[in-house]
Each structure stands twice: as C-alpha cells, then as structure tokens.
Amino acid sequence: MSDPISGQTAICGLGVTPMGKIYGHNSHWFAAEAIKTAVEDAGLAKDDIDGLLINAGITGGTPGGVSVPLQGHLGLRNLRLLNHMNSWGATASAMVHYAAMAVHHGMANYVACVFADAPLSQGKTAGSAYGGAGRRGPQGMTSLFPAYGYYGANTGYALAARRYMEMYNVDQDKLGNVSVAQRQWAGMNPQATMRDPITLEDYHNSRWIIEPFHLLDCCLVSNGAVAVIVTTAERAKDLKSDPAYVLGMGQGHPGNLPHKSVVTMTTSGATLAGETAFNMAGITKDDVDICEFYDCYTYTVLRTIEDYGFCGPGEAGDFVADGRTKPGGSFPLNTGGGQLSSFYMWGMTPMAEGVAQARGSAGERQVEKNDVVLISGNGGTLDTHGTLILGPSN
Amino acid sequence: MSDYAKPLPTPDEETQPWFDACKEHKLLLQYFPSADYYQFPYSDRCQADWSTEWEWRESKGDGEVYTWGLMHQVYHPAWGEEVPYVVAIVELDEGPRVNTTLVNVPHDQIKCGMRVKVTFDDVTDEISLPKFEPA
Numbered sequence: 001m002s003d004p005i006s007g008q009t010a011i012c013g014l015g016v017t018p019m020g021k022i023y024g025h026n027s028h029w030f031a032a033e034a035i036k037t038a039v040e041d042a043g044l045a046k047d048d049i050d051g052l053l054i055n056a057g058i059t060g061g062t063p064g065g066v067s068v069p070l071q072g073h074l075g076l077r078n079l080r081l082l083n084h085m086n087s088w089g090a091t092a093s094a095m096v097h098y099a100a101m102a103v104h105h106g107m108a109n110y111v112a113c114v115f116a117d118a119p120l121s122q123g124k125t126a127g128s129a130y131g132g133a134g135r136r137g138p139q140g141m142t143s144l145f146p147a148y149g150y151y152g153a154n155t156g157y158a159l160a161a162r163r164y165m166e167m168y169n170v171d172q173d174k175l176g177n178v179s180v181a182q183r184q185w186a187g188m189n190p191q192a193t194m195r196d197p198i199t200l201e202d203y204h205n206s207r208w209i210i211e212p213f214h215l216l217d218c219c220l221v222s223n224g225a226v227a228v229i230v231t232t233a234e235r236a237k238d239l240k241s242d243p244a245y246v247l248g249m250g251q252g253h254p255g256n257l258p259h260k261s262v263v264t265m266t267t268s269g270a271t272l273a274g275e276t277a278f279n280m281a282g283i284t285k286d287d288v289d290i291c292e293f294y295d296c297y298t299y300t301v302l303r304t305i306e307d308y309g310f311c312g313p314g315e316a317g318d319f320v321a322d323g324r325t326k327p328g329g330s331f332p333l334n335t336g337g338g339q340l341s342s343f344y345m346w347g348m349t350p351m352a353e354g355v356a357q358a359r360g361s362a363g364e365r366q367v368e369k370n371d372v373v374l375i376s377g378n379g380g381t382l383d384t385h386g387t388l389i390l391g392p393s394n
Numbered sequence: 395m396s397d398y399a400k401p402l403p404t405p406d407e408e409t410q411p412w413f414d415a416c417k418e419h420k421l422l423l424q425y426f427p428s429a430d431y432y433q434f435p436y437s438d439r440c441q442a443d444w445s446t447e448w449e450w451r452e453s454k455g456d457g458e459v460y461t462w463g464l465m466h467q468v469y470h471p472a473w474g475e476e477v478p479y480v481v482a483i484v485e486l487d488e489g490p491r492v493n494t495t496l497v498n499v500p501h502d503q504i505k506c507g508m509r510v511k512v513t514f515d516d517v518t519d520e521i522s523l524p525k526f527e528p529a
Contacts, residue, residue, distance in 0.1 A: 140436065141403075141412070141434075142435075143401075144403050144435075144493065146401035146470065147523060148481060148494060149400070149469075149481060150493060151465075158463040159462065159481065160461070166461075166505065166507075209467045211466065258483075258490060258491040261489065265460075
C-alpha cells in the first residue's frame with residue numbers, strides 16, 4: 001500500500017544551465033537562469049512561482065553564495081514559502097520533499113527548488129575552490145586538520161573507501177569500473193563536461209589524488225545551476241512538459257560520530273531513507289528501473305547500491321563488474337554521466353537526470369523502461385542521505 | 395624562530411589545555427562520568443547523554459588504525475617535499491576516533507586494524523602533534 005501523498009505531486013519544470021568552466025557569472029546569475037528555464041519548461045510565468053527553496057554549494061556562506069536574498073534578485077513578490085536549506089548533498093532531494101508536502105497541503109502552488117554554485121574562477125584550480133588550503137582559518141581542534149595535511153572532501157571519502165576496500169577485499173578495478181561505465185553514459189549527454197570515452201587503463205593511469213582515489217574516482221567541480229518546479233499532480237498534468245510524478249520520499253542521516261560505538265564511513269543513510277521512500281511509493285527495490293545515485297566518488301556509488309539492498313555489503317564491485325550499469329545494461333545507473341563525468345551540482349546532478357529519464361526527455365540516452373526512477377542525494381562523508389522516487393505516471 | 399612551514403594548529407580558549415598537555419607528551423580526552431564516555435574532539439556537551447559535566451583524562455594512547463590514506467595532492471606548498479604522506483584515523487581503546495598520521499611504518503605495511511600507540515612530534519616550541527606508530 002502506498003501512502004496517500006504518493007503520486008499526488010510532481011516535478012513540472014526542469015532548468016539546467018551551461019555547466020563547468022563557465023566564467024564571468026556569479027551564482028545568482030546561474031540560479032536565475034536555471035529558474036527562468038524551468039519556468040519556461042513548465043509553461044508557467046514568473047508570477048506563478050509562489051515558493052522558493054534555495055541551496056548554495058561550495059560558495060554557500062561566502063559573499064558569492066545564493067541565499068534568501070535571491071528572492072529580491074528574482075523580483076519574486078508572491079512567495080508563500082521561502083527558505084535557504086542545507087544538508088549538503090542531500091539537500092536537493094530534501095527541497096523536493098518539503099516542496100511536495102507544501103503543495104500537497106496548499107501552502108504553495110508552484111515551488112522553485114534551486115541549486116546554484118560558481119566556485120571556479122579562471123586560472124585557479126578546482127582544488128583551491130573545494131576545501132583548498134587557506135579557504136578559512138580554523139581554530140581549536142578543527143585547526144588540526146590542515147596540521148595533519150587533511151584537505152577537502154577527498155580526504156574523508158578516501159579514508160572511507162580504504163576501510164571499505166580492506167573490510168571487503170575490494171580491489172582498485174572495482175572502483176574504476178564505476179568511472180568507466182559512467183563516462184560511457186556521459187558520451188550521450190550534450191550537457192556533460194567530460195564526454196571522451198575512458199578505459200580501465202586510463203583510470204589506473206590517472207594521477208593519484210589521495211590513495212585509494214585516482215583523479216577519475218573524484219567528481220568534477222562545476223559552475224552552474226539546476227532548478228526544478230514542484231506542483232500538485234492535478235496542476236502538472238495540464239502543463240507544457242510531461243510531469244515526473246513524485247512517488248516516494250525519504251531521508252536518513254546517520255551522521256559521522258567519531259566514536260567506536262558507531263559504524264561510520266562504510267555505511268550510509270540509504271537504507272533508512274530508501275525504506276521510507278519505498279514504503280511511501282508502495283514498491284520494493286525490485287520495481288526500480290533506473291538509478292541516479294549521488295556519486296561524489298566512485299566509492300559512494302558502490303556503497304549506495306548496497307545500502308538500497310540491490311546486493312550485500314562489499315558486493316557492489318562485483319555487481320557492477322559485469323557491465324550491467326552501462327548503456328544497454330540491465331541496471332542503468334547514472335545515465336547522464338553523474339558528477340564524475342557530467343557536472344557537479346550536488347544532489348541536483350542525479351535529480352536533473354532522474355527528472356529527464358522519468359519524463360522521457362533524456363534524448364539519445366533515454367532508457368526505455370522508466371516507470372520507476374530511484375534518485376539519491378548524499379552529504380558529508382556519508383552523513384546525510386535523501387531519496388526521491390519519480391515516475392512518468394501516478 | 396622555527397623553520398617549520400606546514401600549517402600549525404591554533405589553540406583557542408577551550409582547547410588550550412589539550413595543546414598544553416601535548417607539549418608534555420600527554421594525550422588528553424574529555425571524560426563524561428555520567429555516561430562513562432570518552433570524547434574527542436572537544437565539545438562542551440556529551441554526545442552520549444548531553445551531560446555538560448566532564449573532566450580531562452589522559453588517554454593510554456593505545457588504539458588501532460580505523461582507516462588510512464596516502465595523500466599525493468599538494469594543497470599547501472609546505473607539504474610538497476613530503477607527498478605522498480599518510481593521513482589516518484586511529485580508534486583509541488577509550489572510544490574516540492582521532493584524525494592523525496602514522497610514523498615509523500613503511501606505507502606498504504599499514505593495514506586497517508593494526509595496533510598503534512601515540513608518539514609526539516615537537517614541531518615547534520609551542521606545538522607538539524600527537525602521531526601514532528606501530529605498537
């Protein structure tokens with residue numbers, strides 16, 4: 001039995017800006033472009049938007065980051081819902097969760113959910129944009145991180161991956177296969193930044209960032225924005241674009257408590273979030289046709305496959321190794337190339353592709369059977385997790 | 395004047411006693427009696443039962459490698475000579491997992507679960523960093 005809200009709300013508009021090394025614009029510009037595109041995609045007008053949920057990325061909390069003042073930048077005057085949210089990479093799913101509940105209960109009619117970021121500047125490395133040295137001057141015990149040479153998200157996830165690999169005897173090829181398969185999908189995505197095919201040999205030859213991660217284990221860093229418009233199923237069905245109905249929603253946030261009383265780094269919130277979302281949708285994992293999983297690193301994908309129950313702990317490397325996640329395979333996964341190959345918009349990367357697949361607008365890479373699309377968001381070092389299940393009918 | 399060029403930690407009011415103890419080669423942990431819970435890094439509240447009553451206690455300095463990595467990317471020029479260097483998380487026998495590095499062990503002999511003990515590196519007159527070596 002599904003929950004009464006299942007299928008009663010939908011994503012009716014999608015806006016994706018040019019992505020990657022797009023210079024000369026700040027994150028407000030990208031946010032506005034994405035929302036404008038999403039509103040046009042839905043066949044709506046500016047003044048129809050009565051809800052705005054905002055998530056800034058790497059530039060969040062800096063003068064360049066988007067927040068509540070985006071309302072003024074957009075000249076929105078009818079808002080009945082407004083917030084700046086952050087559970088890191090789980091925020092995109094969460095924004096849609098809250099927007100869906102709001103429109104279902106009449107708090108707003110059309111909620112724009114936007115992620116925007118512009119951390120890259122010409123002549124500077126992506127590393128300096130994301131957690132590079134001197135980004136902030138920590139004090140107290142936080143200042144021990146740079147003292148030991150810990151920098152950025154790469155360190156935490158590499159440490160997590162190492163423990164996983166040693167616990168389950170997972171070799172480097174198992175990570176590489178994820179990267180190779182996703183690049184194959186990216187080749188069919190005109191919005192993807194990295195589209196040239198790669199082999200497992202290319203993967204092994206890419207430079208080490210922090211072992212066990214090669215460069216090709218790590219996501220891109222991108223300038224850009226993605227927006228989706230959430231409304232009721234009733235309103236969505238009469239709009240310009242086909243709706244992607246919201247069938248299930250769930251969250252799970254285990255955190256990352258540094259204490260032996262809890263398992264961290266080798267488990268995510270996907271199990272808890274997935275259970276809630278599957279129950280709401282009245283389905284099981286076996287009903288899923290397409291997966292769009294948060295892939296900040298190759299390892300994240302493997303762990304997420306396991307935590308949703310598609311295979312046991314430590315088995316995802318073998319699960320992926322037969323090529324089933326590649327184009328034409330039986331388990332289409334990250335069909336736009338993901339954050340590894342297309343663009344890095346936190347949880348809006350899997351979200352954008354999931355919406356496209358669910359409504360059948362993914363072009364050359366469209367997967368034929370798209371009744372159930374499972375989308376994940378993930379933040380921290382597997383601290384936060386959001387699940388969204390979309391489909392073309394309700 | 396020290397010629398140590400890597401980033402140095404900056405003690406604040408709450409953590410100054412911890413850094414002072416490091417200079418004496420003692421590794422302190424917060425101990426919260428009501429939950430019998432050792433905690434690190436510093437917080438004014440117990441993660442186990444939200445108690446705010448605590449005291450500093452010296453750790454035995456024994457634990458095991460929870461996980462580790464080898465950093466190749468140079469994010470700060472002072473690390474340029476040292477890459478690849480080890481970053482690690484050690485799970486102390488008292489409970490907390492601490493971010494640290496491993497010394498006196500070849501990289502190819504590091505394993506999750508290996509027993510380690512604390513050793514202190516007096517990097518400047520003011521700062522000693524707890525690091526871990528095979529027990």
